[in-house]
Amino acid sequence: MRAAEGIIKCLQEEGVEVVFGYPGGAVLPIYESLRQSGIRHVLTRHEQAAGHSASGYARATGKTGVCIVTSGPGATNLITAIANSYMDSTPIVAITGQVRSGLIGKDVFQEADIIGSTASFTKHSYLIKDAEEIPRIIKEAFHIASTGRPGPVLIDIPVDIQSKEIAFKYPEEINIRGYKPNINGHKLQIKKAVEAIKNSKKPLICLGGGVISAKAEREADELIEKGGIPVVHTLMGKGSIKDKSPYYLGLIGSHGNYHCNRALANADVLILIGTRVGDRAIRDQSLFSHGATIIHIDIDPAEIGKNLSSMIPVVGDAKNILDQMAKDMESLDTQAWIREINSWKRERNNDSKHSIGVEPKAVLDILSRKVDMNAVLTADVGQNQIWAAHNFIIDGERKFFTSGGLGTMGYAIPSAIGAKIGMPDRQIIAVMGDGSFQMSFSELGTLIQENLKILFLMFNNRRLGMVRELQTNAHWDTFGIELSHNPDFIKIFEAYGLQGTRVESNDEFKNALDKALTSDKSFIIECIIDPNLSTL
Amino acid sequence: MSKISGLFARRGYNIDSLTVGETEDPHISRMTIVVKDDESIVEQINKQLNKLIDVIKIIELSEQRSVFRELALIKISLNQSNRSVITETVNIFRGNIIDVDNKSIIVEVTGSNDKITAFIELVKPYGIKEMVRTGLTALERGNSK
Numbered sequence: 001m002r003a004a005e006g007i008i009k010c011l012q013e014e015g016v017e018v019v020f021g022y023p024g025g026a027v028l029p030i031y032e033s034l035r036q037s038g039i040r041h042v043l044t045r046h047e048q049a050a051g052h053s054a055s056g057y058a059r060a061t062g063k064t065g066v067c068i069v070t071s072g073p074g075a076t077n078l079i080t081a082i083a084n085s086y087m088d089s090t091p092i093v094a095i096t097g098q099v100r101s102g103l104i105g106k107d108v109f110q111e112a113d114i115i116g117s118t119a120s121f122t123k124h125s126y127l128i129k130d131a132e133e134i135p136r137i138i139k140e141a142f143h144i145a146s147t148g149r150p151g152p153v154l155i156d157i158p159v160d161i162q163s164k165e166i167a168f169k170y171p172e173e174i175n176i177r178g179y180k181p182n183i184n185g186h187k188l189q190i191k192k193a194v195e196a197i198k199n200s201k202k203p204l205i206c207l208g209g210g211v212i213s214a215k216a217e218r219e220a221d222e223l224i225e226k227g228g229i230p231v232v233h234t235l236m237g238k239g240s241i242k243d244k245s246p247y248y249l250g251l252i253g254s255h256g257n258y259h260c261n262r263a264l265a266n267a268d269v270l271i272l273i274g275t276r277v278g279d280r281a282i283r284d285q286s287l288f289s290h291g292a293t294i295i296h297i298d299i300d301p302a303e304i305g306k307n308l309s310s311m312i313p314v315v316g317d318a319k320n321i322l323d324q325m326a327k328d329m330e331s332l333d334t335q336a337w338i339r340e341i342n343s344w345k346r347e348r349n350n351d352s353k354h355s356i357g358v359e360p361k362a363v364l365d366i367l368s369r370k371v372d373m374n375a376v377l378t379a380d381v382g383q384n385q386i387w388a389a390h391n392f393i394i395d396g397e398r399k400f401f402t403s404g405g406l407g408t409m410g411y412a413i414p415s416a417i418g419a420k421i422g423m424p425d426r427q428i429i430a431v432m433g434d435g436s437f438q439m440s441f442s443e444l445g446t447l448i449q450e451n452l453k454i455l456f457l458m459f460n461n462r463r464l465g466m467v468r469e470l471q472t473n474a475h476w477d478t479f480g481i482e483l484s485h486n487p488d489f490i491k492i493f494e495a496y497g498l499q500g501t502r503v504e505s506n507d508e509f510k511n512a513l514d515k516a517l518t519s520d521k522s523f524i525i526e527c528i529i530d531p532n533l534s535t536l
Numbered sequence: 537m538s539k540i541s542g543l544f545a546r547r548g549y550n551i552d553s554l555t556v557g558e559t560e561d562p563h564i565s566r567m568t569i570v571v572k573d574d575e576s577i578v579e580q581i582n583k584q585l586n587k588l589i590d591v592i593k594i595i596e597l598s599e600q601r602s603v604f605r606e607l608a609l610i611k612i613s614l615n616q617s618n619r620s621v622i623t624e625t626v627n628i629f630r631g632n633i634i635d636v637d638n639k640s641i642i643v644e645v646t647g648s649n650d651k652i653t654a655f656i657e658l659v660k661p662y663g664i665k666e667m668v669r670t671g672l673t674a675l676e677r678g679n680s681k
């Protein structure tokens with residue numbers, strides 16, 4: 001069998017139904033085999049988008065997303081998406097073509113050392129030197145990407161290797177000596193954690209993205225309900241808990257709610273679950289100098305104690321750890337503590353101080369009331385992201401995806417495309433700014449080619465609003481942030497054969513939303529907003 | 537190898553020395569890394585290294601339960617007057633003379649880091665022309681494995 005055919009066969013063995021890709025000379029043998037397979041190929045308009053779409057697909061389906069790109073510029077264009085998926089622990093397998101084995105290192109046409117370039121933000125990577133190794137390597141790659149703490153795995157395959165003849169046999173077992181993620185939490189540690197919570201007066205749970213990767217939402221909720229423990233979440237943790245839970249407080253972090261951050265600083269037992277307590281989530285670690293007991297549950301032992309020293313570490317899969325903890329939990333008297341936290345609540349100041357245009361908070365409130373209970377919202381980066389994170393209401397089976405760790409502008413559109421392909425029956429909403437839209441609107445081409453319906457919600461402040469806000473907060477003059485030559489965005493949609501409406505008031509938004517939701521095609525609502533609005 | 541040194545560089549950990557070589561199993565190589573840092577940083581280094589898929593096992597070697605060796609090759613300027621005293625010093629340190637010409641002599645010394653440093657200090661006055669040190673390599677004693 002030709003190695004290229006073997007590669008595709010491996011993908012089929014792994015249950016891959018769709019790959020996002022962008023071809024070129026160094027992946028032609030793979031493409032020829034892909035053409036003959038039943039696997040759906042989604043041609044994106046940029047390699048970065050192929051990576052982001054694979055990430056959106058992975059987050060929507062819980063499966064590993066796959067993208068295939070060519071050597072050199074194809075591979076380097078993919079780098080941001082790989083880094084993004086590393087920072088947000090999203091399982092993707094990226095296959096890059098490479099120049100002929102004998103030419104590696106000679107700076108030949110379209111050669112780039114992609115393994116070296118991505119070494120610090122891939123979970124693992126392989127350069128295939130022997131075609132016979134293909135089945136083992138691909139099997140390992142999927143295993144590594146999807147187990148333990150998920151992440152990107154890169155496979156670099158020289159083009160001559162793709163054309164070799166191999167004896168194909170898909171391995172049944174995996175044995176990687178240096179990779180044995182610890183799944184089951186240590187019984188004694190779990191017991192200690194439960195005891196500490198039971199003895200606390202002011203417990204607080206903080207949910208991170210790891211709860212979602214571990215599909216542990218239900219178990220987390222059981223623990224929360226049973227103990228009556230108030231709960232906050234990080235940006236990546238949005239979607240792990242429903243807003244209507246009586247114990248739900250809100251978002252922590254540099255752009256989080258004041259009362260949530262204050263709750264963090266006042267808890268006597270803090271239970272961190274699937275969060276690396278990044279600098280954006282907990283900026284000021286001296287908050288914890290008051291001696292709270294910190295319980296840290298994570299699949300990645302290296303996260304425990306990296307940013308915050310933990311007194312009761314529990315390494316393992318959140319799903320089964322929380323399940324065990326919930327079983328032993330008893331109802332705690334937290335009413336006074338919850339009242340205390342709620343008394344710190346402040347109106348999220350600037351959200352509504354607008355003078356012209358629509359009000360972002362109102363738009364997201366209306367949207368939250370109108371969209372399906374299982375809608376998926378992808379948010380880009382910037383002020384638009386913060387508004388969406390605060391105001392899109394999580395209920396039912398709703399999901400929220402954003403680029404948290406890397407903060408990659410241009411993520412919303414391609415990740416929405418990936419999510420829609422993974423979950424064709426769900427409503428998908430992509431929220432973005434005028435700046436981030438322009439980083440990846442070329443993907444409108446992919447959208448139409450794949451016949452997908454996505455609702456676009458753009459907040460147009462004619463500027464890089466978040467950067468303006470940072471400059472203002474630092475008492476600097478604004479500089480380099482004006483997008484004064486924005487195009488007519490509605491016309492761009494029309495040029496692609498799509499429609500959209502520009503709205504300048506909340507009422508106009510309501511009408512536009514009705515129209516958008518009943519439209520049978522993708523639709524953009526461009527919200528003109530006050531350029532001086534702030535998120536903090 | 538590049539993954540490991542890259543990890544140290546990227547996360548800002550300082551390495552004192554790093555050596556690598558084959559082991560009893562040809563599929564496995566063994567590195568000895570020397571770091572001087574706080575316990576918490578050493579623990580982080582340990583955990584981050586463990587995350588690398590190619591890393592099979594990490595052993596923290598304690599000074600009491602392990603043997604450490606380093607090797608140095610030192611080229612020293614030679615003249616009629618210093619020849620015998622250099623030879624004598626080499627003998628005291630149980631080093632070997634591995635090359636001589638009429639202007640210089642190459643000496644090999646192995647031992648602990650301190651021993652080698654002491655030797656270097658002694659021969660420095662005669663003029664060290666060139667020098668390489670391998671960095672530390674080590675094994676746990678007896679049947680601790």
Ligand SMILES: Cc1ncc(C[n+]2csc(CCOP(=O)(O)OP(=O)(O)O)c2C)c(N)n1
Nearest residue numbers: 382383384407409433434435436464465466
């Ligand atoms: C790829 C990339 N480049 C630069 C930045 C820095 N950055 C963060 S937010 C932001 C502004 C985003 O502007 P826009 O998409 O219009 O959103 P707004 O903040 O106005 O809602 C920029 C430039 C980034 N996060 N990502």
Ligand SMILES: [Mg+2]
Nearest residue numbers: 433434463465
């Ligand atoms: Mg903007």
